[in-house]
Amino acid sequence: MFKKILIANRGEIAVRVIRACHEMGIAAVAVYSEVDRAALHVRKADEAYPIGAAAAAESYLNIGKILDVARQSGAEAIHPGYGFLSENARFAQACVDAGVKFIGPTAAAMNAMGSKTRARQAMERAGVPFVPGTSRGLESIEEAEEVAARIGYPVMLKAAAGGGGKGMRLVHTPDQLKSSLEAARSEAERSFGDSEVYIEKAIVNPRHIEMQILADEYGSTLYLGERECSLQRRHQKVLEEAPSPVVDAEMRRRMGEVAVRVARAANYTNAGTVEFLVDPQKNFYFLEMNTRLQVEHPVTELVTGLDLVHLQIRIAAGEKLPLTQEDVQIRGHAMECRIYAEDPDNNYFPSPGKITLLLEPSGPGIREDSGMYEGWTVPMDYDPLLAKLIGYGSDRERAIARLTRALGEYFVGGIKTNLSLFRRILADADFCAAKLDTGFLDRMLKQKDGQLEDSQAAQVAAIAAGIFAVLGVSAAAPGERASDTSAEKAVIASNWKSAGRREALR
Amino acid sequence: MLYDVTIDGKNYRLEIERAEGRWSCRLDGHEVAVDAVLARPDVLFLRIGHQAYEIKSERVAGDKDRDNDWHVWVGSARFACEVRDPRALRSRARAADDHGPRKLTAPMPGKVVRVLVREGDAVEAGAGVLVVEAMKMQNEIKSPKKGTIQKMLAAEGVAVNAGDVLAIVE
Numbered sequence: 001m002f003k004k005i006l007i008a009n010r011g012e013i014a015v016r017v018i019r020a021c022h023e024m025g026i027a028a029v030a031v032y033s034e035v036d037r038a039a040l041h042v043r044k045a046d047e048a049y050p051i052g053a054a055a056a057a058e059s060y061l062n063i064g065k066i067l068d069v070a071r072q073s074g075a076e077a078i079h080p081g082y083g084f085l086s087e088n089a090r091f092a093q094a095c096v097d098a099g100v101k102f103i104g105p106t107a108a109a110m111n112a113m114g115s116k117t118r119a120r121q122a123m124e125r126a127g128v129p130f131v132p133g134t135s136r137g138l139e140s141i142e143e144a145e146e147v148a149a150r151i152g153y154p155v156m157l158k159a160a161a162g163g164g165g166k167g168m169r170l171v172h173t174p175d176q177l178k179s180s181l182e183a184a185r186s187e188a189e190r191s192f193g194d195s196e197v198y199i200e201k202a203i204v205n206p207r208h209i210e211m212q213i214l215a216d217e218y219g220s221t222l223y224l225g226e227r228e229c230s231l232q233r234r235h236q237k238v239l240e241e242a243p244s245p246v247v248d249a250e251m252r253r254r255m256g257e258v259a260v261r262v263a264r265a266a267n268y269t270n271a272g273t274v275e276f277l278v279d280p281q282k283n284f285y286f287l288e289m290n291t292r293l294q295v296e297h298p299v300t301e302l303v304t305g306l307d308l309v310h311l312q313i314r315i316a317a318g319e320k321l322p323l324t325q326e327d328v329q330i331r332g333h334a335m336e337c338r339i340y341a342e343d344p345d346n347n348y349f350p351s352p353g354k355i356t357l358l359l360e361p362s363g364p365g366i367r368e369d370s371g372m373y374e375g376w377t378v379p380m381d382y383d384p385l386l387a388k389l390i391g392y393g394s395d396r397e398r399a400i401a402r403l404t405r406a407l408g409e410y411f412v413g414g415i416k417t418n419l420s421l422f423r424r425i426l427a428d429a430d431f432c433a434a435k436l437d438t439g440f441l442d443r444m445l446k447q448k449d450g451q452l453e454d455s456q457a458a459q460v461a462a463i464a465a466g467i468f469a470v471l472g473v474s475a476a477a478p479g480e481r482a483s484d485t486s487a488e489k490a491v492i493a494s495n496w497k498s499a500g501r502r503e504a505l506r
Numbered sequence: 507m508l509y510d511v512t513i514d515g516k517n518y519r520l521e522i523e524r525a526e527g528r529w530s531c532r533l534d535g536h537e538v539a540v541d542a543v544l545a546r547p548d549v550l551f552l553r554i555g556h557q558a559y560e561i562k563s564e565r566v567a568g569d570k571d572r573d574n575d576w577h578v579w580v581g582s583a584r585f586a587c588e589v590r591d592p593r594a595l596r597s598r599a600r601a602a603d604d605h606g607p608r609k610l611t612a613p614m615p616g617k618v619v620r621v622l623v624r625e626g627d628a629v630e631a632g633a634g635v636l637v638v639e640a641m642k643m644q645n646e647i648k649s650p651k652k653g654t655i656q657k658m659l660a661a662e663g664v665a666v667n668a669g670d671v672l673a674i675v676e
Contacts, residue, residue: 341641346613346645349613349614349640349643349645350614350640350641350643351613351614352614352615352640352641353614353615353668356548356564356565357548357549357562357564359549359562380614380615380616380640380641381641382641383641384641407582408581408582411562411579413548413562413564413579414564414565414566416566419582420582423582454583457580457581457583457585458513458514458516458585459513459518459533460552460554460559460561460580461513461561461578461580461583461585461587462511462513462518462520462533462587463520463522463531463533463538463540463552463554464542464550464552464559464561464563464578464580465509465511465513465520465576465578465587465589466507466509466511466520466522466531466589467522467529467540467542467550467552468550468563468578468589469507469509469589470507470522470523470524471544
């Protein structure tokens with residue numbers, strides 16, 4: 001087993017991997033950019049090395065600097081987390097060349113999956129079902145017209161190198177095809193430096209369901225069950241759950257076996273995820289493979305009882321998978337909320353800044369994978385994911401009840417977060433009835449928030465505000481202009497006074 | 507103490523006193539039985555009658571010259587909150603705020619990527635004045651009122667902190 005692992009990432013996932021290292025008696029090496037010196041992952045690690053400026057290209061994406069730290073620290077392996085270099089085949093290969101184990105698939109497997117068209121060709125050979133369309137880039141508008149007529153409208157144009165909804169166009173009628181193709185091509189060229197675009201039949205309001213797989217380096221490949229990821233906003237996942245409410249044991253077996261075939265076709269090793277689109281008739285189609293640990297891996301961990309990061313590390317260390325397909329059992333239900341620093345009242349714009357107050361939930365069935373702490377300033381330079389709140393229960397209803405309870409305990413002060421969005425989703429009747437598809441969230445957000453004004457709570461707020469004012473311990477004392485400094489000074493300078501006040505309050 | 511409290515735009519008259527560890531409270535003239543423990547700065551365990559509440563106080567980064575960026579949370583419900591001493595002159599002065607010049611401030615730390623108007627330009631309420639980028643997202647800062655740009659303090663490419671004054675609309 002490794003003695004020391006470098007984590008080439010930041011935020012909650014870096015903390016997650018550091019925790020796994022410590023559970024396995026492995027020393028964890030953190031790297032950090034200039035703005036992350038005070039980040040939680042640096043605090044939790046055993047060693048930490050600065051790797052450059054805030055811009056990711058100069059730090060978390062800088063292969064040379066990260067490998068330098070591996071050399072300097074003596075780390076034997078690198079865990080890339082998700083995002084950043086996690087799906088960069090060049091990085092995986094550079095690790096091999098530097099004699100450091102990359103905890104993930106080989107560069108060859110990543111290359112086979114990296115391009116959507118190439119993956120599709122490999123899958124065709126492996127007999128994997130996918131949405132009717134072309135598995136090669138479109139040569140001309142004539143070809144596009146011919147294929148679209150054959151598979152039927154609506155069709156979807158997609159960038160071969162795409163992701164995150166970029167270079168994608170939904171086309172309803174033949175007369176829109178030409179302009180949409182041109183737009184998709186130029187967007188793909190601008191976003192990915194590759195204008196290759198292919199065409200697929202559009203599945204209207206599909207579900208997005210993915211299958212977790214795990215493969216060791218001796219040919220054993222297992223599926224660990226699916227995750228329902230249909231709740232998305234602008235093609236970004238917001239809430240995920242396992243198992244999917246529409247997948248039964250038989251469908252799980254069929255999807256799982258296809259996922260294993262996909263992985264085998266690419267000689268895949270370590271953890272990976274095969275994404276499927278599922279239509280209302282429960283036909284499933286291969287979408288793409290993600291060659292990394294997913295953000296939403298905890299829901300699979302909770303329903304299988306497995307620790308995916310432990311298993312990733314053990315596989316990378318050359319161990320055989322310690323279980324067979326029959327050992328994988330799904331128990332109960334888990335659901336994850338992605339807590340972002342963003343403002344639900346202002347079109348979900350990012351809201352970096354200082355966290356002035358943090359109250360975290362706990363209790364039965366609750367797991368919080370977090371990268372934040374009270375007093376930390378969320379930098380503006382990276383993805384605004386703060387933490388993941390995961391609820392577990394013996395069934396879906398109980399998982400929702402626990403999450404709802406935990407969301408009531410959760411408070412992040414000083415910055416805006418999307419916590420209120422989850423309160424809304426979990427109380428939504430269609431959500432509770434598991435009527436989900438990828439259009440669900442956009443439809444829900446178009447409706448006005450039905451929350452009634454609570455005049456009683458407003459009165460409570462008025463009284464509380466007065467008490468804060470009398471105590472003089474909060475930001476906006478009356479008669480003086482409140483500012484951060486005066487409020488902080490008041491708190492710091494008068495510990496004796498506030499202790500006395502607290503006594504007096506009892 | 508006598509306070510004028512504004513909660514989400516609605517005004518309350520609050521009389522609140524503490525003597526020998528007990529609170530007495532009248533809200534809009536009605537007596538309310540109140541008991542409070544400050545668990546830690548910004549967190550109050552409040553009892554009204556026998557109803558128990560966890561109250562959070564939050565100051566949100568914003569324009570530092572105004573103090574209505576104070577939020578009081580009752581459970582998971584947020585209330586914008588202002589407390590004034592009705593006898594103080596300044597609370598009356600502040601009420602006139604909307605008629606005078608208004609400052610546009612950066613809602614978050616970021617970089618000014620575009621300035622859409624110049625000093626002296628007339629703007630409508632809600633018109634875009636400049637664009638600030640943070641976390642790869644662009645946020646248009648809009649004019650809070652109809653008027654003219656009295657001062658443009660931001661320039662394209664400049665980094666700003668939350669609360670920095672970017673422009674003044676007269």
